[in-house]
Amino acid sequence: MAEVRRKKVIDRGIILFLVLLLIFLALNAPKIQNSFKPTLEGTYRCEELPFGSFVFDKENDYAFIFDNFILSESGKFSRELDKGFYVKKTDVLYVINSPKFNNLEIKYKKKKSIYKNQV
Numbered sequence: 703m704a705e706v707r708r709k710k711v712i713d714r715g716i717i718l719f720l721v722l723l724l725i726f727l728a729l730n731a732p733k734i735q736n737s738f739k740p741t742l743e744g745t746y747r748c749e750e751l752p753f754g755s756f757v758f759d760k761e762n763d764y765a766f767i768f769d770n771f772i773l774s775e776s777g778k779f780s781r782e783l784d785k786g787f788y789v790k791k792t793d794v795l796y797v798i799n800s801p802k803f804n805n806l807e808i809k810y811k812k813k814k815s816i817y818k819n820q821v
Protein backbone atom coordinates (compact mmCIF):
# COMPACT_ATOMS: atom_id res chain seq x y z
CA MET A 703 0.00 0.00 0.00
CA ALA A 704 2.88 2.36 0.79
CA GLU A 705 4.42 1.62 -2.60
CA VAL A 706 1.19 2.59 -4.38
CA ARG A 707 1.08 5.93 -2.55
CA ARG A 708 4.75 6.56 -3.32
CA LYS A 709 4.14 5.80 -7.02
CA LYS A 710 1.14 8.18 -7.07
CA VAL A 711 3.25 10.94 -5.49
CA ILE A 712 6.02 10.39 -8.04
CA ASP A 713 3.50 10.35 -10.92
CA ARG A 714 1.90 13.58 -9.68
CA GLY A 715 5.33 15.15 -9.30
CA ILE A 716 6.26 14.26 -12.86
CA ILE A 717 2.94 15.59 -14.19
CA LEU A 718 3.34 18.81 -12.17
CA PHE A 719 6.88 19.26 -13.50
CA LEU A 720 5.74 18.76 -17.11
CA VAL A 721 2.85 21.20 -16.68
CA LEU A 722 5.17 23.84 -15.19
CA LEU A 723 7.67 23.25 -18.00
CA LEU A 724 4.95 23.73 -20.65
CA ILE A 725 3.75 26.93 -18.96
CA PHE A 726 7.31 28.26 -18.84
CA LEU A 727 7.88 27.48 -22.52
CA ALA A 728 4.54 29.00 -23.52
CA LEU A 729 5.31 32.24 -21.68
CA ASN A 730 8.84 32.52 -23.04
CA ALA A 731 8.23 31.41 -26.64
CA PRO A 732 7.85 35.00 -27.97
CA LYS A 733 11.12 35.98 -26.28
CA ILE A 734 12.92 33.00 -27.79
CA GLN A 735 11.54 33.74 -31.26
CA ASN A 736 12.49 37.44 -31.04
CA SER A 737 16.09 36.59 -30.23
CA PHE A 738 16.57 35.10 -33.72
CA LYS A 739 15.54 38.19 -35.73
CA PRO A 740 17.50 38.77 -38.92
CA THR A 741 20.30 41.29 -38.75
CA LEU A 742 21.71 43.12 -41.74
CA GLU A 743 25.37 42.16 -42.01
CA GLY A 744 27.66 40.63 -44.57
CA THR A 745 28.25 41.16 -48.30
CA TYR A 746 25.45 41.51 -50.84
CA ARG A 747 25.41 41.70 -54.63
CA CYS A 748 22.95 43.45 -56.89
CA GLU A 749 21.54 42.13 -60.17
CA GLU A 750 21.49 45.65 -61.61
CA LEU A 751 25.19 46.19 -60.80
CA PRO A 752 26.96 42.94 -61.67
CA PHE A 753 30.37 44.20 -60.49
CA GLY A 754 29.08 45.97 -57.39
CA SER A 755 28.96 44.75 -53.83
CA PHE A 756 27.49 46.14 -50.62
CA VAL A 757 29.22 45.36 -47.34
CA PHE A 758 27.45 45.79 -44.00
CA ASP A 759 29.81 45.39 -41.03
CA LYS A 760 27.89 45.40 -37.75
CA GLU A 761 31.01 44.61 -35.71
CA ASN A 762 32.86 47.68 -37.06
CA ASP A 763 30.45 50.36 -35.73
CA TYR A 764 27.87 49.56 -38.43
CA ALA A 765 30.21 50.48 -41.27
CA PHE A 766 28.87 50.44 -44.84
CA ILE A 767 31.00 50.05 -47.97
CA PHE A 768 29.84 50.14 -51.58
CA ASP A 769 32.40 48.85 -54.06
CA ASN A 770 31.65 48.89 -57.79
CA PHE A 771 33.65 48.50 -60.99
CA ILE A 772 32.38 50.47 -63.98
CA LEU A 773 33.24 49.61 -67.56
CA SER A 774 33.76 52.79 -69.57
CA GLU A 775 33.06 53.16 -73.29
CA SER A 776 36.79 52.87 -73.96
CA GLY A 777 36.78 49.40 -72.39
CA LYS A 778 38.62 50.33 -69.20
CA PHE A 779 37.39 49.59 -65.71
CA SER A 780 37.20 52.28 -63.08
CA ARG A 781 36.45 51.69 -59.43
CA GLU A 782 33.71 53.45 -57.52
CA LEU A 783 34.08 53.23 -53.74
CA ASP A 784 31.69 54.71 -51.18
CA LYS A 785 31.98 54.44 -47.39
CA GLY A 786 29.60 55.38 -44.64
CA PHE A 787 27.52 53.81 -41.93
CA TYR A 788 24.07 52.35 -41.48
CA VAL A 789 21.53 52.61 -38.69
CA LYS A 790 18.88 50.11 -37.63
CA LYS A 791 15.52 51.89 -37.24
CA THR A 792 13.25 48.85 -36.78
CA ASP A 793 13.64 45.10 -37.02
CA VAL A 794 13.44 45.26 -40.83
CA LEU A 795 14.24 48.91 -41.67
CA TYR A 796 17.79 50.27 -41.97
CA VAL A 797 19.07 53.66 -43.20
CA ILE A 798 22.37 54.05 -45.07
CA ASN A 799 24.28 57.32 -44.72
CA SER A 800 27.17 57.85 -47.11
CA PRO A 801 28.10 60.40 -49.79
CA LYS A 802 26.41 58.33 -52.53
CA PHE A 803 23.54 56.80 -50.54
CA ASN A 804 22.39 59.66 -48.33
CA ASN A 805 19.50 58.56 -46.09
CA LEU A 806 18.67 55.55 -48.22
CA GLU A 807 16.11 53.34 -46.47
CA ILE A 808 16.41 49.61 -47.04
CA LYS A 809 14.11 46.85 -45.88
CA TYR A 810 15.79 43.64 -44.84
CA LYS A 811 13.27 40.83 -44.64
CA LYS A 812 15.40 37.73 -44.79
CA LYS A 813 18.93 36.66 -45.51
CA LYS A 814 20.22 37.97 -48.84
CA SER A 815 17.00 39.87 -49.59
CA ILE A 816 17.09 43.69 -49.53
CA TYR A 817 14.61 46.24 -50.84
CA LYS A 818 15.42 49.95 -51.10
CA ASN A 819 13.40 53.12 -50.58
CA GLN A 820 14.83 56.62 -50.95
CA VAL A 821 13.88 58.96 -48.08
